[in-house]
Amino acid sequence: YDLGRRARLSLGALLFDCIKAAQPELIEERAGASAKGSWKASVIYWTDDFLDDVSRLHAVAAVAQPVRRPMLVPPRPWKRGSDGKIKGGYYLLEQKVYRTDWQPHRFDPSDEALEGLNIIQSTPWRVCDPVFQFLKRNPLCAPQYPRSKPKKMKKEQWDALDQETKINVQQQFSDDLAQFTSNTSKAMTFERQMLQACELDGKVFWQPHAFDFRGRLYPSNQMLTSQGDHVARGLIQFANGKRVGADGIRALKLQVANTFGWDKELLDVRVANVDDIIDEIMELPYCDDIANKLIACADEPMAFYAAAWELSKCLSSPNPDSFVSHTPVAVDGVTNGLQLLSLLSKDKVGAEKTNCTAAPARNDLYMEVADAVKEIMQRLREDPETDDETLQVIEAWWPKMQDNKKARQVTKRPLMTTSYGVTKEGIREQLVADRLVDDLVVPDCFKSLPPKRARHKLASYMRDWIVEGRVSAVSQSVIIMDYLKATAKILAENDFPLSWVTPDGCEIAQKYVVLKDKNVRTFDNWMRRLRTRTDKLSPSKNAGAAAPNVVHSLDASMLRMTAVELSKIGISDMAFVHDSYAVHCCHLDQLNYVLRQVAVDIFKGNWLNDSFYESLVWLVDDVVTLPPPPSQGSLDVETEIPNALYFFS
Numbered sequence: 001y002d003l004g005r006r007a008r009l010s011l012g013a014l015l016f017d018c019i020k021a022a023q024p025e026l027i028e029e030r031a032g033a034s035a036k037g038s039w040k041a042s043v044i045y046w047t048d049d050f051l052d053d054v055s056r057l058h059a060v061a062a063v064a065q066p067v068r069r070p071m072l073v074p075p076r077p078w079k080r081g082s083d084g085k086i087k088g089g090y091y092l093l094e095q096k097v098y099r100t101d102w103q104p105h106r107f108d109p110s111d112e113a114l115e116g117l118n119i120i121q122s123t124p125w126r127v128c129d130p131v132f133q134f135l136k137r138n139p140l141c142a143p144q145y146p147r148s149k150p151k152k153m154k155k156e157q158w159d160a161l162d163q164e165t166k167i168n169v170q171q172q173f174s175d176d177l178a179q180f181t182s183n184t185s186k187a188m189t190f191e192r193q194m195l196q197a198c199e200l201d202g203k204v205f206w207q208p209h210a211f212d213f214r215g216r217l218y219p220s221n222q223m224l225t226s227q228g229d230h231v232a233r234g235l236i237q238f239a240n241g242k243r244v245g246a247d248g249i250r251a252l253k254l255q256v257a258n259t260f261g262w263d264k265e266l267l268d269v270r271v272a273n274v275d276d277i278i279d280e281i282m283e284l285p286y287c288d289d290i291a292n293k294l295i296a297c298a299d300e301p302m303a304f305y306a307a308a309w310e311l312s313k314c315l316s317s318p319n320p321d322s323f324v325s326h327t328p329v330a331v332d333g334v335t336n337g338l339q340l341l342s343l344l345s346k347d348k349v350g351a352e353k354t355n356c357t358a359a360p361a362r363n364d365l366y367m368e369v370a371d372a373v374k375e376i377m378q379r380l381r382e383d384p385e386t387d388d389e390t391l392q393v394i395e396a397w398w399p400k401m402q403d404n405k406k407a408r409q410v411t412k413r414p415l416m417t418t419s420y421g422v423t424k425e426g427i428r429e430q431l432v433a434d435r436l437v438d439d440l441v442v443p444d445c446f447k448s449l450p451p452k453r454a455r456h457k458l459a460s461y462m463r464d465w466i467v468e469g470r471v472s473a474v475s476q477s478v479i480i481m482d483y484l485k486a487t488a489k490i491l492a493e494n495d496f497p498l499s500w501v502t503p504d505g506c507e508i509a510q511k512y513v514v515l516k517d518k519n520v521r522t523f524d525n526w527m528r529r530l531r532t533r534t535d536k537l538s539p540s541k542n543a544g545a546a547a548p549n550v551v552h553s554l555d556a557s558m559l560r561m562t563a564v565e566l567s568k569i570g571i572s573d574m575a576f577v578h579d580s581y582a583v584h585c586c587h588l589d590q591l592n593y594v595l596r597q598v599a600v601d602i603f604k605g606n607w608l609n610d611s612f613y614e615s616l617v618w619l620v621d622d623v624v625t626l627p628p629p630p631s632q633g634s635l636d637v638e639t640e641i642p643n644a645l646y647f648f649s
Contacts, residue, residue, distance in 0.1 A: 005530065005532075006520055026050045027047060068208075069223075073091075073206070076088045078118055079114070089121070095208070096210065099210065105509060105511050106507070106511065108506065109211060112505055113211075117210075120217055120574055123572065123575065125238065126203070126237060127203075127224075128236060129201065130305075131302055131306050131309075141292060141301065146187075193228075193235060214508065215508065215552075217556065217576065226575040227577045230259075234304075237326040238573045240326075243323070245321055245585075246321060248314075250271060251589075252311045253271045253274045255307040257273055263299075263332070264364050267646075277294070282312050284308050331595075332580045333648050334364075334649070335366070335415060337416070338350065338354050339647070340419070343635070344608050345633055346603075347477070347633045348633055350475075355646040356635075356644050357640045359644075367407070370401070370411045373466060377465065392445050396458060397462060413434060414430060415474075418470065419477060419481070420548035421547040428459045428460050431463065437458050437459050440455075440458055476633065480547070480630060486627055490624060490626060491616070496623075496624065497510055497537065498616075499615065500550065500611070500612045501611055502557040503602045506557070510545060514536045514537075516531070516534055558595070562576075562598045563576060571584075596641050596648075606632055608629040609628070609629045613628065
């Protein structure tokens with residue numbers, strides 16, 4: 001029987017009341033005031049002792065009876081039935097072809113998109129036994145449960161502190177608790193990954209996939225997926241093996257280099273760096289001390305171990321070219337969102353900075369902006385009119401920005417999310433949330449502030465310098481984003497959804513509606529809040545989401561179209577994640593060629609005008625006047641992209 005949302009809320013509230021009466025030690029109820037202070041709302045939390053008890057049981061249960069797990073038979077191909085409904089994936093579990101959560105977005109996949117989805121999910125997998133055995137021998141190299149949980153001071157100790165000390169102690173407790181929560185989550189995930197690997201070891205399995213409403217592909221199973229962390233990706237490999245062939249050894253070396261952390265270097269430099277440590281790599285399968293030494297320096301430790309182990313076995317075999325490889329070898333886009341926006345606008349400057357041209361050098365936009373930030377800081381340092389507060393903030397950031405690796409970390413996420421419409425406030429929050437401000441020495445001008453506020457002040461200055469430093473690289477991309485934002489806002493204000501058709505024929509309608517909280521009296525005579533969805537489109541939400549959703553739909557189209565084209569030439573094993581494409585090492589050159597040809601097909605014309613804009617004009621039918629898309633630049637996509645060595649690398 002399908003209960004309504006109001007009935008489910010009442011039933012859940014009644015169950016909580018029963019738990020509270022029968023086992024009061026399991027839950028903690030905290031009271032708080034509403035925004036207007038007119039009434040108090042109670043928030044219910046599980047107690048720490050209860051969560052500690054169930055955390056390990058959850059790990060076992062997640063493997064024994066998970067909601068979604070890998071399949072031991074190939075997934076059902078997704079097909080559109082005579083009734084128009086699309087079904088596929090799991091055989092016994094109900095699964096939708098795309099997910100939307102709260103919002104009533106619409107996604108209608110084309111037959112070509114369904115073909116791409118079916119190709120991706122038809123790849124058979126197996127557990128990578130060398131990584132699995134290494135992790136069993138060396139569990140301490142994986143995330144570990146924290147030894148103790150941060151505890152609050154006893155009341156008498158707390159009461160004896162002055163106000164300033166209380167603020168600092170509370171902030172330190174919050175920091176420690178956040179770190180504890182993060183480490184615990186990672187350790188639980190690792191535990192579940194190993195339990196699932198134990199069950200799947202020696203078996204062939206498949207990952208059923210589905211779309212989100214932008215058309216991006218996601219595995220439906222949990223834990224061991226090709227879109228997981230470095231442990232998950234290291235623990236699984238293609239079940240089908242392929243001979244390395246003449247060019248496969250170089251491809252394997254590139255995979256080793258990329259997972260080690262040399263993916264920002266030129267291709268020849270990456271191979272040379274691997275050759276420099278080849279003696280250690282040859283010993284890696286036989287000596288865990290050497291393996292632990294190498295993975296301690298790697299960006300993706302377990303993915304590196306898997307690739308290095310196979311490279312060692314390949315080179316030590318009697319005939320390396322005939323060695324059978326199972327490792328997915330990946331090429332990744334570089335600031336992919338900005339790449340796509342530069343191609344949409346045919347912006348020569350943006351295309352060169354994001355490696356979409358035939359230039360022989362590999363540009364690192366994150367490092368370029370970091371260098372620009374350092375120049376801004378140096379200029380302000382030398383300017384006699386710079387105020388004292390700014391100078392103190394510069395000195396606080398200066399040591400971190402002199403370390404290129406740390407400086408790149410500071411600018412990476414703000415640049416990566418620029419194409420997704422991140423706001424200035426969002427950049428500041430990213431810097432704080434990523435804990436990039438935590439280790440800075442708080443300058444004297446901020447020492448009177450609470451620690452959290454001082455961090456936000458420090459992040460605000462860096463935010464402004466990043467925004468200034470990125471201007472030359474993203475100016476045309478920002479114009480495209482502003483156009484998409486303005487169009488979506490006008491449409492929503494007139495009750496039209498932002499709709500478009502992707503290059504491979506998928507129809508998408510973005511519909512962010514206003515959500516309202518409604519007070520509901522439940523069975524136990526309490527007033528509870530129920531969030532409900534209205535029919536009114538939200539102009540602000542639709543405007544803010546327009547650029548990221550359009551960009552995501554384009555990268556999803558490129559992925560699906562690449563999968564279809566690879567399938568036509570006989571390549572069937574693929575591990576694709578948004579802007580990262582992996583195949584067998586012997587197929588890397590074919591992948592590089594095909595994905596560039598697909599990019600040319602998508603961007604050689606003017607998709608923004610000929611498809612996106614024209615379809616919206618037809619939709620509104622003169623009811624609304626829409627702004628025309630920005631004019632394109634002079635980038636010759638058909639010449640540059642096929643010869644862009646570092647477009648994906």
